[in-house]
Amino acid sequence: MWAILAKDLRLELRTREGWISLFMLGFLVLLVFQFALPEEPTAESAAAALWLAFLLAGTLGVQRTLLLERENECLTGLLTAPLEPAAIYLAKAAGNFVSLTLLQFSVVPLVVLFFAPADAGFPFALPLVLALGNAGFSAVATLFAAVAVETRAREVMLPLLLFPLLAPLLIAAVESSAILLGGGSLADALVWIQVLAAFDVVFGVAGWLLFEYVVRE
Amino acid sequence: MSPLRWISRIVPWIAGAAMLAALTLIFLVVPTERVQGIVQRIFYIHLPCAWTAFVAFGTVAIASAIFLWRGSRAADQLAYASAEVGMIFCTLVLMTGPIWARPIWGVWWTWDPRLTMTIILWSLYAGYLMLRSFGGRDDQTARFAAVLGIVAALDIPLIVVSVRLWRGIHPAVLGRNSPNAGLADPRMGLTLAVAAVACLLLFVWLVTVRWRVLRVRAGLDELHFERNPA
Numbered sequence: 001m002w003a004i005l006a007k008d009l010r011l012e013l014r015t016r017e018g019w020i021s022l023f024m025l026g027f028l029v030l031l032v033f034q035f036a037l038p039e040e041p042t043a044e045s046a047a048a049a050l051w052l053a054f055l056l057a058g059t060l061g062v063q064r065t066l067l068l069e070r071e072n073e074c075l076t077g078l079l080t081a082p083l084e085p086a087a088i089y090l091a092k093a094a095g096n097f098v099s100l101t102l103l104q105f106s107v108v109p110l111v112v113l114f115f116a117p118a119d120a121g122f123p124f125a126l127p128l129v130l131a132l133g134n135a136g137f138s139a140v141a142t143l144f145a146a147v148a149v150e151t152r153a154r155e156v157m158l159p160l161l162l163f164p165l166l167a168p169l170l171i172a173a174v175e176s177s178a179i180l181l182g183g184g185s186l187a188d189a190l191v192w193i194q195v196l197a198a199f200d201v202v203f204g205v206a207g208w209l210l211f212e213y214v215v216r217e
Numbered sequence: 218m219s220p221l222r223w224i225s226r227i228v229p230w231i232a233g234a235a236m237l238a239a240l241t242l243i244f245l246v247v248p249t250e251r252v253q254g255i256v257q258r259i260f261y262i263h264l265p266c267a268w269t270a271f272v273a274f275g276t277v278a279i280a281s282a283i284f285l286w287r288g289s290r291a292a293d294q295l296a297y298a299s300a301e302v303g304m305i306f307c308t309l310v311l312m313t314g315p316i317w318a319r320p321i322w323g324v325w326w327t328w329d330p331r332l333t334m335t336i337i338l339w340s341l342y343a344g345y346l347m348l349r350s351f352g353g354r355d356d357q358t359a360r361f362a363a364v365l366g367i368v369a370a371l372d373i374p375l376i377v378v379s380v381r382l383w384r385g386i387h388p389a390v391l392g393r394n395s396p397n398a399g400l401a402d403p404r405m406g407l408t409l410a411v412a413a414v415a416c417l418l419l420f421v422w423l424v425t426v427r428w429r430v431l432r433v434r435a436g437l438d439e440l441h442f443e444r445n446p447a
Contacts (some may be wrong), residue, residue: 146366153351164344168378195378202372210285
């Protein structure tokens with residue numbers, strides 16, 4: 001089973017032209033944010049810009065991947081393989097996680113460049129927050145992207161479903177990032193990191209259990 | 218007569234009587250609150266609507282789980298009906314709240330944890346209803362909606378915790394910070410209880426009606442398919 005999982009992961013990463021557009025989207029959202037936010041860069045505005053760019057670019061990215069797959073009937077092919085739907089879910093979520101990590105690698109340095117206040121040191125715990133936020137997002141988005149592409153108004157359906165569900169993740173991610181970017185320590189942000197971890201566990205398990213109901217014909 | 222038909226015959230009368238009793242209590246019997254004045258009476262509708270909305274959304278979650286687990290069409294229809302009626306009550310909460318808030322707090326809205334939580338709840342179920350409308354009237358959409366209903370319910374505790382932490386109120390595990398904390402007069406408690414019963418009965422009746430409509434519609438769809446296999 002793990003071999004098939006690895007193969008699926010590689011399948012996910014194949015869409016190379018998508019990365020450029022994902023990165024550009026993240027960059028452009030940050031740019032537009034710069035126009036909207038007040039002049040003095042603060043840790044809070046940096047965190048806000050980071051996570052909103054991630055949210056918007058990530059939503060579009062996940063949607064695009066699934067739309068491509070739907071057009072090529074990949075999902076039908078995967079389902080005919082002797083593979084549990086839950087395993088497909090893990091593979092897809094992992095694939096999304098990886099491509100979104102790449103998005104983060106490109107967006108976060110830009111955020112630090114554009115927004116970070118002058119005296120902030122390097123926030124060592126920030127990658128943890130980024131990973132936890134990413135994982136939660138991937139867990140939920142993978143589950144609901146499959147839902148959204150089957151409905152009318154599909155471009156808007158995924159954000160419509162996703163944004164309210166992600167509210168706790170967003171609050172926790174922004175608050176902990178703001179603390180860390182402002183020079184706080186891991187201990188200061190710990191309660192938020194716990195919320196992120198709880199979110200990841202709850203939705204990882206929920207997605208793993210419920211994905212089969214979403215893909216069943 | 219099937220149980221649903223029995224309910225939809227009897228309950229409207231009881232609900233009507235209860236609502237009449239509640240309105241009488243609210244406008245004629247209960248004393249005016251000392252600090253807030255007449256406006257405080259909205260509370261006797263606002264809070265029961267909120268409770269009813271919570272009951273509705275809990276029903277959506279449970280009915281969705283039953284549908285996924287057992288495949289019961291009736292459970293799916295109950296989930297849909299409950300979401301629709303729950304949205305009405307949730308919208309009422311979000312309307313009566315600002316009407317109450319404006320004279321008392323001076324603003325229509327604040328991002329206080331309870332308000333934030335309610336508006337996120339509202340958005341979650343708006344998404345549910347849109348999914349139902351924009352999807353087809355088939356099993357696939359029903360399954361999608363059921364998954365959403367369950368996930369939304371799982372999300373709610375996380376929303377509560379994160380929203381409270383966000384505004385600096387540390388969430389107690391079994392806390393009781395409800396506005397009933399200041400019910401001076403026993404008539405206030407009575408009015409609240411009667412209004413709550415009235416709202417819940419109204420909810421039961423509306424869900425029953427809606428449930429029957431959905432059931433008939435599903436039957437018609439099946440007939441249509443039999444005659445016109447696509």
